Each structure stands twice: as structure tokens, then as C-alpha cells.
Amino acid sequence: MSTYVGYARTAFSSIVLLLAIWTGLYLLLTGRGERFNVGGYLLRISPYMWGLYGISFCIGLSVIGAAWGIFIAGSSILGGAIRTPRIATKNLISIIFCEVVAIYGVIMAIVFSAKLGAVNSEAGFSSSDYYTGFSLFWGGLAVGLSNLICGLAVGVTGSNAAVADAHDQQLFVKILVIEIFGSVIGLFGLIVGLLVTGKAEDFAGVL
Amino acid sequence: MKEIYFNADAGYLEGVVRGYRDGLITKPQYSNLTQCETMDDLKLQLATTDYAPFLQNEPSPISTSTLSARCTDALVAEFQYLQQNSAEPISKFLEYITYGYMIDNVVLLITGTLHERDTHDLLEKCHPLGFFDTMPALCVATTVQDLYNTVMVDSPLAGYFRECLSAEDLNELNIEIIRNTLYKAYLEDFYNYCMACGEPTASIMSEILNFESDRRTVNITINSFGTELSKDDRSKLYPRLGNMYPEAQTRLARVDDMDQVKAILEQYSEYKTMLLGVNLNASSGGVGGNELSLEDRFFIKEVDLNKEAFEQQFHLGVFYAWLRLKEQEIRNIVWVAECISQQQKDKINNYTPIY
Structure with a gap:
């Protein structure tokens, strides 16, 4: 077959x-x-399209990363908590770390969408509008991807933390330190996303 | 990449099985157990472990066999919880683990029938993990063909039976050959399944199964000394895997005594340390003093390997390793109980500690 x-x-x-x-x-x-003509094709795409794609990648990938991380860490916490219920409350910190990743995505999506606005000009989009569209796209993609990876990293280490904590209490803090390093990756993405879109003006059209 | 999707099916169960692992008896608990004077003391000490709910309703002069049976019940209850909560890749893996017990049960039933023992007694003696539906019908089989056609063909072991069909009738030697051929086919199949699971399950299970295969090879060699099993047939029983396959196996197939076996084993660094100071002629538990037999050394090595499986996360090996450790623990408890009930306190420390 x-x-x-x-x-x-x-x-x-x-x-x-x-x-x-x-x-x-x-x-x-x-x-x-x-x-x-690839270049011509890309230029014919509306800058709105670029910008909105960027925003949806930003929030979408971040949420996927957060959810994925939560399920990786969560299922291990659940299993480990059968024998040692004390780990459940303590290891919620891993879930929060994963959740933070989604919050980064939301914040960045809000910041990005503030740059959107109606273009009423007769002459159409200006080159500044194109720049805004492209930078929102790539900024959003950078934030989204780094948050996705960050969510996975935190989820896996969170799962390790839960399992290790269930076995030996002293290991929890040690693995938590590693987990914090993992969760910083998302913050890097956030900073880079802000810098990439920092010089982009709001949509205004040809003045 | 296994890390990111392993937990979808197995995260919960892995957590649970690691919890079971933490419930294994530790060193201080063992030293409490070995200081017991009577079986009641032992029962009282075991009340602080995971075995408590299975022992508390037993009437007080508890015998070693009941103790062993209740401990096995505890193991089975935990294993069945895992099985009931498992989904595809793990359920298949857990099923594979039970095949080994099925083989033991099949052989137990055939041997029992050969000696005209009561079927009911035999079924009670079977390991509960190795039960399968058509098993009680095993008692009617008198030839190998019969056995296959009536019973085995519907069991999960049917595929492993292919190589056994050449044996004509059921006598002591043939049953042993059937057991080893079945186990060989099972080990090879299990090994291939684990390899197909991908890393890190593959690397961890391959170490455990390679060791298991080597141990079987050595045991088959030792047990075939002085029997009518020809050297050609002996080599056919060796599993086609392990650290000693194929080079050392062909040499093991030709040896005649323990010293030659030892000489071959010593060429492997992992077994060389194991053999230091081993009394080759001792039976399990030692003849007295603190000498350990080869079998005990293999158990110690097995425990070490299985403990290593817990050093990594996101693989299926922990399920197998936990079951093996738990079995070893039950053997330890039974050993301690036997020593207490037979007043042999000087040998009581010859168990294999785990944690």
C-alpha cells in the first residue's frame, strides 16, 4: 500500500x-x-499585506511557542505530581515562563499595529510606507520565531525541572537558572523586533 | 528533536514512572530490613514502603511465597496503571515488555503439563504480566505442532515460534531449546523495534538489550556444559546481538568449561571489572561469606545499566528500566525474607542494592 x-x-x-x-x-x-520578475512581484504586494503578515506571525508563532512549551512542561509536572504533589505549585513558574513568551508576542503585536493607519493620498503609498510594511514583516517574523524557539526551550527545561524536583528538591533552583537563560532568548527577539521597526514611520501615503 | 513532541504521548507516564522509581527502597531502608529478627518485623518495616497497601491485609505469620506474591501484585498494579494510560508508541513498547513474561509462562505451562501437574496450580504460578487469552489451552498440547496450531497461533508470540517448529516432540531438552529460541527471536525483535524508535530510546535500550543478550549467551553456554546439546545447536540459541556478537559468540560456542568462558569475557572491559574476585562455581547468593556468583555480578551490572537509563529524559527506556529495577527489588526483599525465615543471617547482605 x-x-x-x-x-x-x-x-x-x-x-x-x-x-x-x-x-x-x-x-x-x-x-x-x-x-x-520576483522583485516586481514583491513590490506589487501592498505594504498593508506585509505589515499585517508580520503582526500575525508575531502573535501566532509566539502563542504556538508558549502553548507548546506549556504542554511539554505541564505533562511532566502532572506526571511527577502523582507521587510528589509538592512540585505542582513550585513548578508553575515554568508554566509562567512559557506564558511570558505569549505576552511578548501580544505586546509586540500591539506596538506594531499602532503603526498601521489609513492611506487617503491620491498618489498611493510612499516609499516610507513600503519601508514600514517590510520592517513590520521582518520584525514580526523575528519576534515570532525567537519566541517559538524560546517557548520550546523553556518547555523542555521546565519539564526537566519538574522531573528533577520530584526526585530531589535541591535540584529545582539549579535547573531554574538554566530555564531563565532559556527564557531570555524571547527577550532578545523582543528587543530586536523593537529596533527593526524603530525607524518605521506610521502609514501616511504620498504627502 | 524528540524532546519537543515526546511529551505529547508519554510526558505524563514518564513523570509517573519516575515517581515509581523514587518509591524504590533505598539503602537506609534496606539496612532496616536486614536488621529484622522475624517476618513480622519485616512486614512492619515494609509498611513504610510502596508495598504497604498490598501487605496490610495479610494474616500475620506471613510466608516468603505470599510476600513475594504480594510484592509482585504491587509491581503488576503499577505496570497495569501505565498500560491503561498509555497511547500508541508507549503501549506498543509496554506490550513488548510483557512478551518476555509470556514466553516464561508458556514454558512453565508446557513443562508443568509434561510432569502432569495440576493445570489450576500452574496457572496460579504464571506471572500475571504474561497472561494472554489462549494461555490456559496450553495444557492440552502434547506436540510442538499441536502447541503452535491450537494456542500460539493466536498469541502475540506467533511470529517468534517460526524457528521452533522443527522440534518434533516435547521433552526437557526441547522445551529448553524452545524457551531460548523464543527468547532469542523476542530479543531481536524488541531490539529492532527500539532501534526504529529513534534516538535517544535507541541508544539507551540498545545498551540494556545488548547486555541482556550477552548475559543470555553466557548463561546458555554455562548451562549447556554436560548436556546433550551439541555445540552447533548451542550457537543457534545465541541471540544475534550484543557486544559479544558475532566474534566472541563463535568462540563461546566451542568452549567446554568455565575458565574458557572467563577468558573470553575478560577481553571486554565492561565485563572484566565485573569478573574480579568472582567465584565461578558459586550458586546465587554465595556459598557463605561475601563471595558473589557470576549471576549476582550480572544482576549488579544490570542494575547499574538500568539506573543509567534514568539519567536522560524523553525516551522510552525508563519504562523498561523501572520494571527491571522493581523486579530486582522484589528479588532482594525475597532474599532478605528467606534469610530471616531460615535463620541464615550471615548471608543476609548478599542482596543487590539499587539506590
Whole structure:
């Protein structure tokens, strides 16, 4: 059964590849190669689109990271707390560390969305608007990705902390220090996100 | 990358099993146990451990066999809790662990039937972890073909039986061969399954299973001295894995006495330290004094390996390791209990401490 699925996948991807090569060669050989213009395509995308994508990556990836971390740490806390219930309250700190990551995402999304505004100018977007759109996109992506990774890191160390704490109380603080280092990664993303969008003006259009 | 999705299926159970591990009897508790004068004292001491709920309703002059049975009940209760709460990758893994017990039960039942023992008694003696539905029907089988066609074909062990079918009738030697062939097939299958689980389960389980395989190889070699098992057949019973596969195994297949076995084992650094000062002819527990037999040394080594499995998180090895440690603990308790009930206090310290 699985071999047939494998054949079908190979056949499908080779057909797609063939079509792509055919289209590319067709455009090139009929003298219309300049139609395949990545830069032009990117510039035709509205700066609003860039900005809003950035904001949604920022909040979306952060929340995924936080939720993922909470479930990694949470399931271990749950299991460990069966025998040693005392770890449950103490290890909520790991859950809070993960939650902080989502809060970073929310804060940055609010800061970014303050730069959005209606453009009423007849002449359309100015180059400053494009700069704002791009910087919101990449700033948001930077914040989102670093928060995602931070959430995972804190979740894994939080899980370690819970398991170690259940075995030996003294280990809790030691692993908590490592966990704090992990949670700083999210803060780095936050700072970089602020710097990247720092020089971006609000949307205004051609004045 | 295992860390980030392992907990989705196994995080809770891993926490639970680590909790079980913390419930294992520690050194000070052992020294309390060994100072008991009577079985009642022992029972009282065990009331501070996880075995308490299983022992408290036993009438007071408790026998060693009841103690052992109740301790096994405690182990089974914990294992079944894990099994009931497990989802796919772990449930399969836990199932694999039970196959080993199934093999023991099958062999126990066949041997019992051969000696015309009462079926009911035999079923009670079976390890509860190795129960499977068609097991009681084992008692009617008289030939290997029968055994396979009526019982084993529906059991999870069916696949392992392939190599046993060549044996014609059921006698003592053939049963031993069946046991070892089944166990060999089981170990190899389990090993392959663990390898497919990916890191870090693979590396941790491979160490434990390699050791298990080496131990079986050595035991098969030692037990086949002075029997009618030919050297060719002996090498067929060795599991095809382990640190000694294949080079040392081919040499072990040809040896005739303990000293040659020792010479081969000494070439492996991990077994060389183990063999220092070992009394090769002692039976388990030592003949007196503090001499340990080879079997005891293997147990100590096994405990060490299983303890190492707890040094890492996010792998399935802890489930296996915990079960092995718990089994060792029950063996220890039974040893202490036997020494107390038989007034052999000088040997009481020959158990294998865990933590």
C-alpha cells in the first residue's frame, strides 16, 4: 500500500517539475523572460499585506511557542505530581515562563499595529510606507520565531525541572537558572523586533 | 528533536514512572530490613514502603511465597496503571515488555503439563504480566505442532515460534531449546523495534538489550556444559546481538568449561571489572561469606545499566528500566525474607542494592 503512495507522490512531483520547467523555458525562449520578475512581484504586494503578515506571525508563532512549551512542561509536572504533589505549585513558574513568551508576542503585536493607519493620498503609498510594511514583516517574523524557539526551550527545561524536583528538591533552583537563560532568548527577539521597526514611520501615503 | 513532541504521548507516564522509581527502597531502608529478627518485623518495616497497601491485609505469620506474591501484585498494579494510560508508541513498547513474561509462562505451562501437574496450580504460578487469552489451552498440547496450531497461533508470540517448529516432540531438552529460541527471536525483535524508535530510546535500550543478550549467551553456554546439546545447536540459541556478537559468540560456542568462558569475557572491559574476585562455581547468593556468583555480578551490572537509563529524559527506556529495577527489588526483599525465615543471617547482605 505504502509503495503505491510513494509511486504516486513521485509521479506527481515529477509532473509538477516538468510543468515548471516547460513554463520557464517557454517564457524564456519566446522572449518574455522578463515576465518572471520576483522583485516586481514583491513590490506589487501592498505594504498593508506585509505589515499585517508580520503582526500575525508575531502573535501566532509566539502563542504556538508558549502553548507548546506549556504542554511539554505541564505533562511532566502532572506526571511527577502523582507521587510528589509538592512540585505542582513550585513548578508553575515554568508554566509562567512559557506564558511570558505569549505576552511578548501580544505586546509586540500591539506596538506594531499602532503603526498601521489609513492611506487617503491620491498618489498611493510612499516609499516610507513600503519601508514600514517590510520592517513590520521582518520584525514580526523575528519576534515570532525567537519566541517559538524560546517557548520550546523553556518547555523542555521546565519539564526537566519538574522531573528533577520530584526526585530531589535541591535540584529545582539549579535547573531554574538554566530555564531563565532559556527564557531570555524571547527577550532578545523582543528587543530586536523593537529596533527593526524603530525607524518605521506610521502609514501616511504620498504627502 | 524528540524532546519537543515526546511529551505529547508519554510526558505524563514518564513523570509517573519516575515517581515509581523514587518509591524504590533505598539503602537506609534496606539496612532496616536486614536488621529484622522475624517476618513480622519485616512486614512492619515494609509498611513504610510502596508495598504497604498490598501487605496490610495479610494474616500475620506471613510466608516468603505470599510476600513475594504480594510484592509482585504491587509491581503488576503499577505496570497495569501505565498500560491503561498509555497511547500508541508507549503501549506498543509496554506490550513488548510483557512478551518476555509470556514466553516464561508458556514454558512453565508446557513443562508443568509434561510432569502432569495440576493445570489450576500452574496457572496460579504464571506471572500475571504474561497472561494472554489462549494461555490456559496450553495444557492440552502434547506436540510442538499441536502447541503452535491450537494456542500460539493466536498469541502475540506467533511470529517468534517460526524457528521452533522443527522440534518434533516435547521433552526437557526441547522445551529448553524452545524457551531460548523464543527468547532469542523476542530479543531481536524488541531490539529492532527500539532501534526504529529513534534516538535517544535507541541508544539507551540498545545498551540494556545488548547486555541482556550477552548475559543470555553466557548463561546458555554455562548451562549447556554436560548436556546433550551439541555445540552447533548451542550457537543457534545465541541471540544475534550484543557486544559479544558475532566474534566472541563463535568462540563461546566451542568452549567446554568455565575458565574458557572467563577468558573470553575478560577481553571486554565492561565485563572484566565485573569478573574480579568472582567465584565461578558459586550458586546465587554465595556459598557463605561475601563471595558473589557470576549471576549476582550480572544482576549488579544490570542494575547499574538500568539506573543509567534514568539519567536522560524523553525516551522510552525508563519504562523498561523501572520494571527491571522493581523486579530486582522484589528479588532482594525475597532474599532478605528467606534469610530471616531460615535463620541464615550471615548471608543476609548478599542482596543487590539499587539506590
